[in-house]
Amino acid sequence: MMAKKILVLGLGNTILTDDGVGIYAARELRKMIDYPNVSIMEASLAGLQLLDLVAGYDTMILIDSIKLPGGKIGEIYRIEAEALRSTVRLASIHDINFATAMEFGRLMGLQIPSEIEIFAVCVADTETFGEKCTPAVEMAVPKAARILLERLREHLEGKKTAKLGKSQGGKWRRS
Amino acid sequence: MKRIAIDPITRLEGHGKIEIFLNDEGNVENAYFQIPELRGFEKFCEGRPAEELPRITPRICGVCPEAHHIASTKALDAVFHVDPPSAAKKLRELFYCAHFVHSHIAHFYALAAPDFVMGPGANPAERNILGVVKKVGVEIGGEVIKHRAFAQEIQAVIGGKATHPVCGLPGGLSKAINEEERKEIEAKAQSCVEFARFSLKLFEDIVLKSKEYVDLILSDMYTIKTYYMGLVDSNDKVNFYDGKIKIVDPEGAETAKFTPSEYLEYMGERVEPWTYLKFPFLKKVGWHGFVDGKESGVYRVAPLARLNVAAGMATPLAQEAYEQMYKTLGGKPVHATLANHWARLVELLYAAERVLELSQDPEITSPEVRTLPSQVPTEGVGVVEAPRGTLFHHYKTDEKGFITKANLIVATGNNHAAICMSVKKAAQGLIKNGQVDQGLLNMIEMAFRAYDPCFGCATHSLPGKMPLEVNIFSSSGELLATLKR
Numbered sequence: 148m149m150a151k152k153i154l155v156l157g158l159g160n161t162i163l164t165d166d167g168v169g170i171y172a173a174r175e176l177r178k179m180i181d182y183p184n185v186s187i188m189e190a191s192l193a194g195l196q197l198l199d200l201v202a203g204y205d206t207m208i209l210i211d212s213i214k215l216p217g218g219k220i221g222e223i224y225r226i227e228a229e230a231l232r233s234t235v236r237l238a239s240i241h242d243i244n245f246a247t248a249m250e251f252g253r254l255m256g257l258q259i260p261s262e263i264e265i266f267a268v269c270v271a272d273t274e275t276f277g278e279k280c281t282p283a284v285e286m287a288v289p290k291a292a293r294i295l296l297e298r299l300r301e302h303l304e305g306k307k308t309a310k311l312g313k314s315q316g317g318k319w320r321r322s
Numbered sequence: 323m324k325r326i327a328i329d330p331i332t333r334l335e336g337h338g339k340i341e342i343f344l345n346d347e348g349n350v351e352n353a354y355f356q357i358p359e360l361r362g363f364e365k366f367c368e369g370r371p372a373e374e375l376p377r378i379t380p381r382i383c384g385v386c387p388e389a390h391h392i393a394s395t396k397a398l399d400a401v402f403h404v405d406p407p408s409a410a411k412k413l414r415e416l417f418y419c420a421h422f423v424h425s426h427i428a429h430f431y432a433l434a435a436p437d438f439v440m441g442p443g444a445n446p447a448e449r450n451i452l453g454v455v456k457k458v459g460v461e462i463g464g465e466v467i468k469h470r471a472f473a474q475e476i477q478a479v480i481g482g483k484a485t486h487p488v489c490g491l492p493g494g495l496s497k498a499i500n501e502e503e504r505k506e507i508e509a510k511a512q513s514c515v516e517f518a519r520f521s522l523k524l525f526e527d528i529v530l531k532s533k534e535y536v537d538l539i540l541s542d543m544y545t546i547k548t549y550y551m552g553l554v555d556s557n558d559k560v561n562f563y564d565g566k567i568k569i570v571d572p573e574g575a576e577t578a579k580f581t582p583s584e585y586l587e588y589m590g591e592r593v594e595p596w597t598y599l600k601f602p603f604l605k606k607v608g609w610h611g612f613v614d615g616k617e618s619g620v621y622r623v624a625p626l627a628r629l630n631v632a633a634g635m636a637t638p639l640a641q642e643a644y645e646q647m648y649k650t651l652g653g654k655p656v657h658a659t660l661a662n663h664w665a666r667l668v669e670l671l672y673a674a675e676r677v678l679e680l681s682q683d684p685e686i687t688s689p690e691v692r693t694l695p696s697q698v699p700t701e702g703v704g705v706v707e708a709p710r711g712t713l714f715h716h717y718k719t720d721e722k723g724f725i726t727k728a729n730l731i732v733a734t735g736n737n738h739a740a741i742c743m744s745v746k747k748a749a750q751g752l753i754k755n756g757q758v759d760q761g762l763l764n765m766i767e768m769a770f771r772a773y774d775p776c777f778g779c780a781t782h783s784l785p786g787k788m789p790l791e792v793n794i795f796s797s798s799g800e801l802l803a804t805l806k807r
Contacts, residue, residue, distance in 0.1 A: 160381055161381070162366065162378065162381045162382075163360065191381060191387075191485075191486070192485060194428075194432070195428055195432060195470065196485065198467070199471065199474065243432045243433075243450060243451055247450050247451065247452060250452055251451050251452055251455070251463065254452060254455060254456075254460065254463060255455075255460070255463050255464055255467055256464075257467075274360050274361055275360070275361045275362050276360060276361065276362040276363050276365070276366035277362070277366065
């Protein structure tokens with residue numbers, strides 16, 4: 148069996164304070180490992196443009212920021228892609244949302260990763276221009292990188308389910 | 323009191339918001355469209371070397387980074403008092419027209435087509451690009467992907483990267499293209515021209531052959547009569563990259579034509595207490611509130627505005643499509659907001675034709691793509707047409723070229739007042755006696771979707787993009803309904 152190709156994708160914007168956290172976590176991870184079948188990338192994109200990046204991988208692990216009312220800043224959440232696929236139908240302003248983009252890619256016969264995992268750091272400020280995260284979010288960067296690393300190793304060893312502490316799992320819910 | 327709430331999976335701060343206030347009879351009294359504003363841009367830029375801005379400003383927006391890159395680069399030409407060589411200007415324009423191909427394809431197929439192919443009242447779960455492709459054919463989806471990719475690849479050849487280009491420098495570009503690259507661009511452009519023609523044909527078959535849709539486009543509910551603004555070339559034709567800024571009144575008569583550096587003479591900015599985002603207006607007409615007509619300084623930008631101000635398109639096939647559009651819709655200017663979708667496809671054809679034309683220009687492979695700046699930097703304005711309208715970058719520097727002041731007026735800002743008015747008018751036409759539902763939300767959304775607006779663009783924290791929230795209030799200020807998507 149061919150070793151599966153894994154993409155770790157840090158999403159965000161590094162000039163909008165906490166919005167860069169996914170990218171910083173991906174950069175941190177890049178310093179820790181260098182596996183032949185693992186690509187670590189960063190992007191400030193959404194919707195259809197993500198298709199161009201993710202096609203061709205078997206597994207994708209995304210890391211982004213998230214805003215949750217009442218959420219603890221700096222906490223890392225794991226979001227079930229399945230939940231995202233079936234329930235997120237948010238209006239998009241110029242482009243389509245993530246789940247629709249992936250479905251569109253599949254419909255078009257592109258090789259869209261069959262396993263998609265999404266992690267997100269709960270953030271405070273994504274509206275102010277700045278190249279540095281707020282303190283609680285900055286502190287979450289190495290932790291996020293460690294979670295990504297652990298998850299990556301599990302994937303490479305062929306484990307299906309993520310071993311996550313209770314602070315990371317199952318926190319995605321209707322607010 | 324009846325209260326309807328459709329909650330999304332989560333709430334994001336800083337999302338787009340429409341607030342609709344009803345009167346005692348349950349009809350629309352007022353509607354407000356709010357766009358979140360990103361804070362501290364000027365402070366962020368201050369003290370940075372000016373030549374960094376073409377790489378920083380594209381980060382503002384995940385939707386049109388290329389427009390910011392080119393506007394910023396042109397502002398630097400002005401700041402450094404340097405005129406790029408002809409080949410560099412042509413390459414920048416080629417790059418930029420490829421961006422239009424990419425952006426207009428995405429908007430039409432992902433956002434505009436679902437309303438017409440699936441119908442404005444269709445279930446939101448089907449009213450998207452997936453529904454469109456299932457209905458019109460999977461092979462068309464393949465063509466969409468292919469030509470978006472072609473446009474991206476053309477941009478990458480010139481820009482270094484497709485989405486966050488690094489080619490723009492004061493006085494020109496960082497690199498030229500060779501004959502092999504030129505041939506690649508030419509072949510892809512040819513294919514894009516055919517795809518643009520196909521897209522117009524699709525629009526004709528689906529929309530124009532349906533009386534119901536043509537009536538909807540021309541309905542009063544989706545019509546406001548405003549001034550229009552757009553860039554035109556020396557022959558008065560639409561140009562995305564460069565030219566003079568032309569303004570026509572609601573009857574189509576030219577009222578101003580000026581060079582970008584003069585914009586402050588023509589444009590004022592109105593501040594309203596309910597939003598931080600300003601409302602640009604025409605200074606010489608004045609701000610008279612959210613009203614249309616010749617006495618109001620409200621103007622519009624974006625595809626329909628560009629076609630309304632210009633004498634035509636500079637390429638032959640697009641010119642034919644332009645003439646057909648005005649013939650069908652009853653002459654210039656067209657005030658029907660939904661006609662932006664048609665105008666966008668006319669522009670798609672022009673952009674593809676222009677890429678092809680420039681790729682065949684004998685000068686396009688010239689190695690002369692840079693004029694080195696030799697003067698002390700001061701101040702400059704750079705203007706381009708972004709896919710969604712006129713975009714202004716204005717910088718001041720100290721004598722060493724460090725930024726002391728930066729001001730941007732973005733396309734959606736230009737359209738801000740008009741979008742508010744369009745939303746209000748659609749809501750007035752749709753909400754009767756306090757009756758609201760999900761299908762109605764989409765019909766109101768259609769009023770602003772036609773502008774292809776871009777909210778505080780780059781904030782794309784999960785789950786995806788900025789949602790829209792519509793709040794409806796009774797005459798006593800009670801929240802009657804919240805519709806979210």
